[in-house]
Amino acid sequence: MTTLPAGSPDVPATPATDTATAAATGSAAGTAAPGTATSASGSGPALIYGIDDRPPLGRSLLLGAQQVLVSNVWLDALFIAGVGGLSAGLATSLVTITFLAAGLTTLVQTLRLVRLPIVEGPSSAFDAMAISAARSGSLAVASTGLIIAAAIVLLASVTGVLHRIRSVFTPAVTGTVLVLVGLLLAQFTFLEFFGGDTASPDFATPATLGLALATTVTVVVCGYLLPGGRARTVSFLVALVVGDLLALAAGRLDFAQVGRAAWFALPDPLPYGALSFDLGVTVVMTVIFLAAVAEAIGTYQAVAELTGEELTGRRLSGGVAGEAAGSMVAGFFGGFGTTAYAQNLGLMKLTRVASRHTVRIAAVMMILLAFSPKVAAVLVATPAPVVGGLFLPAAATVVFSGVSTLGRIGRDDERSALVAAVALMAGLGVPALGEPLLKALPGTLADLTSQGIVVGTVTAVVLQLLLVNAPSWRPRGTRPADRS
Numbered sequence: 001m002t003t004l005p006a007g008s009p010d011v012p013a014t015p016a017t018d019t020a021t022a023a024a025t026g027s028a029a030g031t032a033a034p035g036t037a038t039s040a041s042g043s044g045p046a047l048i049y050g051i052d053d054r055p056p057l058g059r060s061l062l063l064g065a066q067q068v069l070v071s072n073v074w075l076d077a078l079f080i081a082g083v084g085g086l087s088a089g090l091a092t093s094l095v096t097i098t099f100l101a102a103g104l105t106t107l108v109q110t111l112r113l114v115r116l117p118i119v120e121g122p123s124s125a126f127d128a129m130a131i132s133a134a135r136s137g138s139l140a141v142a143s144t145g146l147i148i149a150a151a152i153v154l155l156a157s158v159t160g161v162l163h164r165i166r167s168v169f170t171p172a173v174t175g176t177v178l179v180l181v182g183l184l185l186a187q188f189t190f191l192e193f194f195g196g197d198t199a200s201p202d203f204a205t206p207a208t209l210g211l212a213l214a215t216t217v218t219v220v221v222c223g224y225l226l227p228g229g230r231a232r233t234v235s236f237l238v239a240l241v242v243g244d245l246l247a248l249a250a251g252r253l254d255f256a257q258v259g260r261a262a263w264f265a266l267p268d269p270l271p272y273g274a275l276s277f278d279l280g281v282t283v284v285m286t287v288i289f290l291a292a293v294a295e296a297i298g299t300y301q302a303v304a305e306l307t308g309e310e311l312t313g314r315r316l317s318g319g320v321a322g323e324a325a326g327s328m329v330a331g332f333f334g335g336f337g338t339t340a341y342a343q344n345l346g347l348m349k350l351t352r353v354a355s356r357h358t359v360r361i362a363a364v365m366m367i368l369l370a371f372s373p374k375v376a377a378v379l380v381a382t383p384a385p386v387v388g389g390l391f392l393p394a395a396a397t398v399v400f401s402g403v404s405t406l407g408r409i410g411r412d413d414e415r416s417a418l419v420a421a422v423a424l425m426a427g428l429g430v431p432a433l434g435e436p437l438l439k440a441l442p443g444t445l446a447d448l449t450s451q452g453i454v455v456g457t458v459t460a461v462v463l464q465l466l467l468v469n470a471p472s473w474r475p476r477g478t479r480p481a482d483r484s
Contacts, residue, residue: 048233049355051117051307059233063353064361066237070347070394072387073102073121073366074380080127080336084134090271090334095380096370097267097335098122103366105326105338110356110363114319116303116311117348117359120326123292123339124184125453129284130336132447138281139272139334145285146331147275153289154324162320163313167469171408172416173460174298176423178402180456181295181342183428185395189388196384207250208385215243215389223350223393233351236390243386252383261374271334284447289327291457292339296323299340302401306345307354346397419463427456 049055055063077098081091098121105120126146133142156162193212195203202208222235231238247253300319304311319340327337348354369376409416430437431452438446448454 046352047307047354048352049358051309051354051356053355054357055353055355060355060358060361062234062237063351063355063358064365066234066351067119067344067347067359067362068365068369069240069379070236070390071102071119071121071341071344071362072391073098073341074376075387076122076124076127077335078380080130080134084131086134092261092265092373093268093271093334095376096265096373097330097333099366099376100267100333100370101326101330101335101338103363103368103370104329105322106366107360107363108326109319109322109340110360112318113322114300114311114315115356116300116307116309116315116319117354117356118299118303118319118340119344119359119362120323120338121341122330122336123288123295123453124188125288125292125295125339125451126285126336128450129281129288129447133281138276138278140270140274140276141278141281142285143270143272143331143334144275144277145282146289146337147328148277148282149286149289150324150327150331150337152286153293154321154328157317157321157324160317163317166313166316168461168464169294169297169301170416170464170468171405172419172468173294173423173457173464174301175402175405175408176420176427176460177291177294177453177457178298178302178342178405179399179424180402180427180453181298182395182399182402184452185343185391185398189391189395191388192384193388193392194385196388202252211243211246211250211252211383212385212389212392214246215239215386216392218242219350219390219393233353235351236347236394239390240382240386243389244382247383247386253381255378255381258374258377258381261377263374264371265373267333267370269333280443287448287458288451288454289324289337290461291451291454292337293320293323294457294461295342295453296320296340298402298405299342299345302342302345302405303340303348303354306348342398342401343391343394345401346394349397349401350393415467416464419460419467422463423456423460426459427452430455 049063054060074095077094078091080086081094086094102119102121106118109118109120110116129142130139133139153162191198193209195205195208197203216239218239219235222231222238224232226232244253296319297316300311300316303309323338323340330336330338369379406420409420430449437449441449448458
């Protein structure tokens with residue numbers, strides 16, 4: 001069990017405290033009926049199921065499955081394996097450990113640490129580094145760097161260092177990160193929406209676009225146009241079924257890989273060989289991990305606002321400790337760093353279901369999938385345009401969450417506005433320079449500048465420290481003239 005910072009005044013709620021809190025907010029845990037609105041203390045639409053509500057078992061299973069399907073945690077692993085040129089065996093190993101790390105971290109986060117309905121998965125911030133390591137045969141070095149980076153962040157969390165620097169993670173920083181995550185999700189979303197593989201003859205054809213649009217329209221109809229809350233809560237699951245049935249009718253659903261996959265398999269530790277240390281790779285991994293932490297904190301804050309929960313320092317430190325511990329486990333078994341998934345925040349906003357209970361069920365499902373490659377292969381068989389159709393409304397909601405967070409910057413707070421504006425420009429503009437910039441920079445910097453989330457986060461944090469935090473550190477009554 002992860003140890004939380006000693007001496008923190010924030011005490012995690014016990015189950016009895018949770019029940020009392022739920023009752024005080026008008027959300028009787030475990031008794032809410034479908035379609036019953038429960039109000040969070042924050043602003044925004046009423047929740048159908050609040051943070052401590054327990055929907056009936058059948059509906060809970062459906063809602064948990066929906067969380068797994070919308071997270072699509074396996075897609076990042078398939079992307080790295082395909083572009084990085086991994087063998088079929090290593091690709092399968094990467095998918096299974098992705099499920100295991102995501103499931104374990106999600107379960108511990110919802111039960112003991114940040115205690116919010118968040119779903120964990122591999123951070124796309126690591127993709128460029130992972131692909132580069134796969135192509136060069138240095139995945140063992142990358143795994144070592146990840147484990148060390150995660151250990152550093154874990155130490156900062158349990159010693160209270162992270163709590164003391166919480167003032168850095170202002171709306172200017174977390175809002176910027178959420179917007180960048182949403183926009184980068186949009187790039188992936190539309191690639192999948194149009195067919196996934198640009199070299200495929202089916203890419204951007206009317207049939208492919210029709211399949212993607214049908215999936216998105218199903219989400220919108222169930223989520224916004226049908227009366228009552230029943231259809232809204234499972235809108236993504238209904239859309240997945242509709243999309244897959246249309247794909248099956250069109251001959252686009254291929255279950256060949258399902259037949260070849262094993263029913264049961266255990267993850268292999270150190271699948272790339274013995275751990276191997278490299279200072280440059282470790283530094284890059286640490287910077288990337290800090291960007292993933294900023295992404296997670298932004299998601300924590302948005303989910304806390306949605307559910308009306310207080311994101312205390314103890315909760316935040318515990319959540320980041322969970323990210324770090326989960327990433328260490330993932331690195332040992334050949335996976336990559338985990339983070340709280342913003343697309344599942346989008347799912348909660350669209351369905352108005354923010355129950356930790358259903359997220360725990362999703363976590364258990366992911367853990368089971370880690371040991372059953374055959375069942376996992378069924379999910380992997382989902383065609384790219386169906387995935388894109390599901391992601392489109394979720395990614396759009398993430399962008400709006402980031403914009404809403406930035407909207408909390410005061411009109412007269414010009415410094416914070418400058419932090420957000422420059423960081424967004426850097427996060428979008430620097431990676432867009434592409435090959436010319438990569439050739440002009442040494443390897444370590446090239447790896448960092450190719451990732452928009454990393455560039456935007458580092459820029460936002462540095463500017464926040466220089467323009468906003470540093471001036472407040474000057475002793476009271478000290479004027480510039482006094483120091484001459």
